[in-house]
Structures are given as C-alpha cells and as structure tokens.
Amino acid sequence: MKAAVLVEPGRIEIREVADPEPGPGEVLISVEGVGICGSDHSVFSGKWAAPEYPWIMGHEAFGVIEAVGEGVSDARIGERVVIEPNVACFECEQCRMGRTSACTGRQSVGMNRPGALAERLAISERFAWKAPDVGEDDLVCVEPTTVAMAGLRRLGDRALDRRVLVVGVGALGLMVVMALKEHGSDVAALDINAERLAMAQELGAGPVFEDERFDTVIDTVGSPGSVTEGFEHLAVGGTLMFLGLDNRPMPLDAQSVVRRQAKITGSLTYDHPGDFEHALELIGEGLNPGRVVTDRHPLGEAQRAFESVGSARGKTWIRVREG
Template sequence: MRAIVLTEPQAVALVNDWPDPEPGPGDVVVAIRAVGLCGSDLSVYDGDRAVPSLPWVMGHEGGGEIVATGPGVVDRHVGQRVVIEPNYCCFDCVACRNGRTSACDRRRIVGMNDPGLLAERVAVPARFTWPVPATVSDGALGCTEPLAVARTAVRRSGVAPGDRCLVVGAGSQGLFTCQTLLAAGAQVSVTEPHEGRLELAEQLGAKRVETAEVEPFPLVFDTAGVPAAWDTSLRAVAGGGTVVMIGMSRSPVSVSTRELVQRQVTIVGSLIYDHPTDFSATAAAVADGSVTPEQVLQAGSHPENAAAAFAKAREAPGKSWIDLSSWREESA
C-alpha cells in the first residue's frame, strides 16, 4: 500500500510497501481521497512535535470512501463517502462525561499520537466517521475538520448577527473563521501581513484593516497564535470585550492582570470541537451546501509532490491539501 511518510524532520517520502490496515471491532477502513495540511501537521513535519516513531504517516484532515467494515459495525457500510473526525476521545474521563470531549486527557489524535491519513487506506473508528453525499467534493473532505474548529470557536464566542468582529491572521484557520462569522451575520474585519491571504479574506466578504488603524472590537479571534498577533489582539479588543484564542504557540506573551481587570477583558481558549455535535453539524452544513469551504482551497497537490506541498504550506495563501483521488481511482 502507498503512503506518504515523514522519515526525519522536514523529509517526506512516498513509499509503496506500507502495511495495509485491518479493521478491528467497531472500525471501518476508509480509502482516502483528500488530506488537508495545517499548522499542527507542520509542527510534526518540522520535528517540533514528537511522534511515536519514524517513519510516520502524517495528516489528520480528510475523508474518502468506506471499503471495509469491522465486527460490530452496523451503521456504516461499504461505499459510503465519509469525512473523518480525527480526535478520538475516551468517553470515560471527567471531561468526556461532562460533554467537553475537546479536553479529554486520553484523546487519540490522528497524525500526532495515532497514525495519520496520508495513505491509500486507513482504519478509523466508525463512530468518528460522518457520512456525506457523493456531491461533496474531494477538496471539501480535506477541509471539513478545520472548518469544524472555526465553527466551534464561533459558537463558543456567543457571536450574534451584526456583531463587529476582528480576525487576526488570515491563514487557512483565519479564513475559515471569517467564512463562519460572515455566515452568522457578523461584520467581519481582518488583519494579516500576507497580501495574498488578505485578498482571499476580502473575496469571502471580510474587510481588511491595517494594524495601526484598528479600532476596538467587541470580539477578536486570534487565529495566528504568535506573540505579535497576541499584541494586536489585546490592543484591538474593546473594554468588556472577548478575545477568542484559536492559534497556539509555545512562546510566552505578556499581559498585566491590572489591564485585564481594569478593561474587563475576557480571554477564551477554544480547542478543536466537542464530539459529536460540533463535527456532525459541520459535516451537515458542508453536505447541504450552507457553507462552501472550497472557497478557501488551493489546487490539490499530487501525492508525488507532497514534499513540496509541506515545504510551501506555511507561506501559501489559502488551504493546502494533498489530492489522493488518483490512488482511489486506480484501485477501484
């Protein structure tokens, strides 16, 4: 079986002898058609995020068709087109029992501590696959997961129609956040140093603002997660307003508790989504066409060009993804 693997930091290889997956009880095998690339994948690619072993199959944003089912699977079947929810919660810890599966302390993360999706076929727990119509494009399969992250952050923010919002950063996560806020009826502004990304945000309907000209916003969504972006976010949020942190960095940032208290600013960290409702709702929105994540996509890269796609993803405008549909069509 073919797979795209990390052999060492910043070295990606296409191999032809990766082991075929066997579905265990409750599993399905999915023939992958598309895999998106995001900042978490790039942290693995760079060697900043340790993985269990090398070589390692990366990738966690994707989907395809079910080609086999394991014992006990009754609500999924061969031939279904599905998108994969790549964070497998334990359902047993305190967080899971309280419905906050995003905080599960035993979470298995595809492509991080569980094998990734950049392979011809992968075994996946059936309950973490979401059927979608055949009309859902391959590209949409590769970006439903980051869209779910954006939609969940917007849900947690409590945004209402007409609210003025600033999105800090117009990488793919920032673009999906813009798209989600606009769909919710918010007034969306965006700040971003990369001209190509700003142009994409404007095409979605967001208004560009220069950092020096930012006026206070009741809601700020920090999707960049770097110290410079944090400074912008804190400066831009209005008194009594909320900063929703989506992007992450290990680098420390500074803020005085005096400022937070006197300005009465709320800081909300929004990590992924909570199973099952956030992901199922996103898959349904993609399926019925009420949101079109393809607006954020670049052209898909062929598997043979995966190394170049990883190398360029950090600076590219729009969402980078690997198009594995040719593999599926060859084996069908």
C-alpha cells in the same frame, strides 16, 4: 499500501507500509484526500515531535469505506466519508461531561496514532461521517471548518452579533471568516500577508479602521505579534479568543488585561458529535469552504506540499487516490 512517511523532521518519503486492519467497531477507509494544517506542519518541521519515526502524518481526510470490522454493518461499504480525527474515549471525566475535545485518552489521527497520508486508514465508525454531496475541495475543509465553528459556538451568539476582528487569515482564519459571515456577523480581518488578507476580503471581511476597537477578537495565530495586535484592537470589556497553538509566552501583562476588563479564552478543536454534525449540515447546505483551497498536490509531492504550505495563499491538500 503506499504512505507518505516523515522519516525525520523536514523529510518525507513515499514508502510501502503494512495495511491497517479494521478492529471491532472500526471501518477501513480508502483515503482520497488529506488537507494540511498548521498542526501537521508543526509535526513536519519537528516543532512538535512525532511519537516515533518514521511517522504517518495527516488528519483532515475523506475517502470511501472499503471494509468493516466486527460489529459494523456491511451496508457502510462503499460509503464516502469524512473523518473526525480526534477519537474520544467516552469514559474519562471530560468525555462524560460532553467535552470530548479535552478527553484525556484522546486518540488523534496523525498526532498520537498513524495519520491519513496513506492509501488506507482504520477508524471507529462513529468518527467516519457520511460525506455530504459536495466537491472534494469542500470535503477536505470539513475538519478545519468544524474547528472554526466550534470556536464561534463557544463564544456564543452575543459575542458574534457585534463587529468581529479576525487576526491571522491563514487557512484556519479564512474558515473563521466564512463561518462568521455565515452567522451574519460583520467581520474585519488583519494579516501581515497581503495576499491572504485579499483572500479574506474576497470572503467578505472588511478592513480595520484606524484605532478601531472590537468587542470580539479571534486570534488564529497566537504569536507574540498577533497577540499584541489583537489586544490593541480589543474594546473595554471585550473577549479575545485564541485558536492558534503557538507555545511562546504572551506579551500581555495582568495590568493591561485588568484595565481593559478583557475576557481571554481558548477553544480547542470540537466536541463529539454535535460540532461535526453541525458543520456537515451547513456544508451540505452550500457553505462551500472549498473556496479557500488554492493548492492541490499528488501524494508523490507530499514533501513539496509541506514545504510550500507556509507560503500558500489559501488551503493546501494532498490527493492520495483519484476519486
């Protein structure tokens, strides 16, 4: 099969690679489209090392089940699915507590097992969800929407019933804005990129007033600059949640956190199966996260897609196969 493989940091080639085989309990998916997000870009750029080179990236995928492994009903062949790319072990302590996002044996498509930027992908059937009857732009946004919605779930309704500030409205931030609007929150957004901010405003995020403080701040970036900005706008007793995976030290001292009586928290991906179930339900009912898609590329242009993702106004995805 054809795949977009990262041969070294920053360089993708389209190559012929061996087809995956569906193991017991797995389905083989003919991949149609794959979204690109910040974590994929970190692998592309070499900021996060790939487990090996050449490496197949990509995890925000949808496609059609083409074959099934042992123990899976053939009734699923032909079903259009969206993948939940973090496959939990269901055996570790975290999994047994229901926190599969922290699974110690987690297999992540495109991170520690081969990714979705290929014509075919094998995955456990429990992690191949029946796609709702919505457009392709929506399907490619299911996974990042789930990340955003899981963050809101973990914050809890009380934190969302106030005015909420979203710092950073790249693709994930835009999903957060949409999920907040869907919840009925009053949302404001900040970003250093004016085009992205305009897009967040189209989705209903308002401006931040001078010296305004928020009880709830969601930082989707985690850079030194965004942390400073977010904390500056955090009210006394407020909650600052991080969704971005920046690894630089934070410009925050204990004294400031204590004086602000701030609650600082992080939210990693989502927990199986509730978060995907909930996101798919809302998307099936018309949430339409595909509104934030601005860039679509064919598989042959994967290199260009990754190079331009940082400057894209909204979400970028790669069409692997015509649906």
